[in-house]
Amino acid sequence: MAKKVIVLGGDGFCGWPTALHLSRHGYEIVIVDNLSRRKIDVDLGTNSLTPIASIETRIARWKKETGKEITFYNFDIAEEYHQLYSLISSFQPDSIIHFAEQRAAPYSMRDAKCKRYTVNNNLRATHNVLCAIAESQLDVHLVHLGTMGVYGYETTGITIPEGYLPVKVAKDDGTFVDFDILYPPGPGSVYHMTKTQDALFFYFYNKNNGIRITDLHQGNVWGTTTEETRLHEELINRFDYDGDYGTVLNRFLMQSAVGHPLTVYGTGGQTRPFIHIQDTVKCLRIAIENPPEHGERVKIFNQTTETYNVRNLAKKVSELTNAKIMYFRNPRVEAADNDFVVTREQFRALGLEPTTLSDGLLVEIAETAEKYKERCIMDKIICTSLWSQDQEVDAVGSELPVSA
Numbered sequence: 001m002a003k004k005v006i007v008l009g010g011d012g013f014c015g016w017p018t019a020l021h022l023s024r025h026g027y028e029i030v031i032v033d034n035l036s037r038r039k040i041d042v043d044l045g046t047n048s049l050t051p052i053a054s055i056e057t058r059i060a061r062w063k064k065e066t067g068k069e070i071t072f073y074n075f076d077i078a079e080e081y082h083q084l085y086s087l088i089s090s091f092q093p094d095s096i097i098h099f100a101e102q103r104a105a106p107y108s109m110r111d112a113k114c115k116r117y118t119v120n121n122n123l124r125a126t127h128n129v130l131c132a133i134a135e136s137q138l139d140v141h142l143v144h145l146g147t148m149g150v151y152g153y154e155t156t157g158i159t160i161p162e163g164y165l166p167v168k169v170a171k172d173d174g175t176f177v178d179f180d181i182l183y184p185p186g187p188g189s190v191y192h193m194t195k196t197q198d199a200l201f202f203y204f205y206n207k208n209n210g211i212r213i214t215d216l217h218q219g220n221v222w223g224t225t226t227e228e229t230r231l232h233e234e235l236i237n238r239f240d241y242d243g244d245y246g247t248v249l250n251r252f253l254m255q256s257a258v259g260h261p262l263t264v265y266g267t268g269g270q271t272r273p274f275i276h277i278q279d280t281v282k283c284l285r286i287a288i289e290n291p292p293e294h295g296e297r298v299k300i301f302n303q304t305t306e307t308y309n310v311r312n313l314a315k316k317v318s319e320l321t322n323a324k325i326m327y328f329r330n331p332r333v334e335a336a337d338n339d340f341v342v343t344r345e346q347f348r349a350l351g352l353e354p355t356t357l358s359d360g361l362l363v364e365i366a367e368t369a370e371k372y373k374e375r376c377i378m379d380k381i382i383c384t385s386l387w388s389q390d391q392e393v394d395a396v397g398s399e400l401p402v403s404a
């Protein structure tokens, strides 16, 4: 019998290609999504660079292409607890994958309304999922999409472990005791703060109710297409490029295609972890196929394949496309530069073979950024969300194209 998976947030950038990937690999998939991400695009007056079809059209197209069924429910998991509980009790999933949170750091810092929405949505969503699994008394494995940002982006001089930090503490009698503690949280935005709080919810429900939980500390996802979304244009994944939701590498790819200078904030010395969307979906399958044992603590994986600083990323894109690089006053409050060295052994050991920037950049430029550049709303490119009120966003310098 097919294993059953509920994909919460299955209409989103990571959720949709994951749902397709698992469906192709024989899982029975139910998607829950309140389509809030599509509504936020409307509110911000922006769009996905790619022309995403409605969820109904997407699912119908998947059936035509593969013969496989995906079921969809439209409700808000942060608000409609009883619908969530009833679905879990009746469908009896083996796993639930939880993508359904507000995920943009700049959006979470725009104003009081966005800060409060992000906290209310994300924390209530995660708590409702845990509470419903506990109430159902079913043995469900919960896989959550967390972020590498929970560790913070300050230089520490240590290699960041996968979730737990071994510490030695002096006892009152002068001897030492060893602990594994959750790595100290270092959120850099209200969005990232919700993810550090999620970790405590997981700790509690794992300890108190024995729920098996995997928390994936995922890096910055780039790219758009996967083997499954490529099957038909109606299956295409979303591509965010605007100042709030566009993540840095996809923004650079779009900017180079539309002839906009690459927008590097501050010195561009921020080092960040990256992963291609094709690897995200593979990691999700690996995670649900390797659940924690009963009684095991929350399993934490670092889900990333490469680290780059933003300035070098811009240079790499500029080398390929001849784009100009423009430095902007940083709209965020973050270190001007940082080292980021991270352990990522568990996924490697389980067989993940990464798509590197060198393999994937040109494909993304040709398949997506160039192909859909006419859809770009140019005045949505510059970020207008500021981390504190005395900041400004303006260009302060530029570099000629690397190849000029």
Ligand code: NAD
Residues within 6 Å of the ligand: 008, 009, 010, 011, 012, 013, 014, 015, 032, 033, 034, 035, 036, 037, 038, 075, 076, 077, 078, 079, 098, 099, 100, 101, 102, 103, 121, 125, 145, 146, 147, 148, 218, 219, 220, 221, 222, 247
């Ligand atoms: P996304 O916004 O594209 O997708 C999230 C989906 O969840 C959307 O379709 C949205 O409509 C839905 N949703 C949000 N709140 C909901 C609610 N209360 N009830 C029902 N549906 C709801 O985001 P994404 O990029 O796919 O990210 C998915 C998850 O992965 C997020 O939790 C994010 O923090 C995490 N993540 C993303 C990245 C990245 O670079 N995109 C990196 C690391 C971690």
Ligand code: USQ
Residues within 6 Å of the ligand: 103, 104, 105, 106, 146, 147, 148, 149, 150, 218, 219, 220, 221, 245, 246, 247, 248, 249, 251, 263, 264, 265, 266, 268, 270, 272, 273, 310, 330, 332, 334
């Ligand atoms: N940056 C620029 N220019 C831009 C956009 C961003 O220099 O035009 C810089 C930012 O200042 C920051 C870095 O690039 O230092 C990354 O910014 P981002 O917007 O690409 O990513 P971030 O805000 O960190 O968030 C994204 C996802 C989030 C996820 C996180 C993973 O939106 O959901 O959790 O990446 S992680 O990088 O591990 O924190």
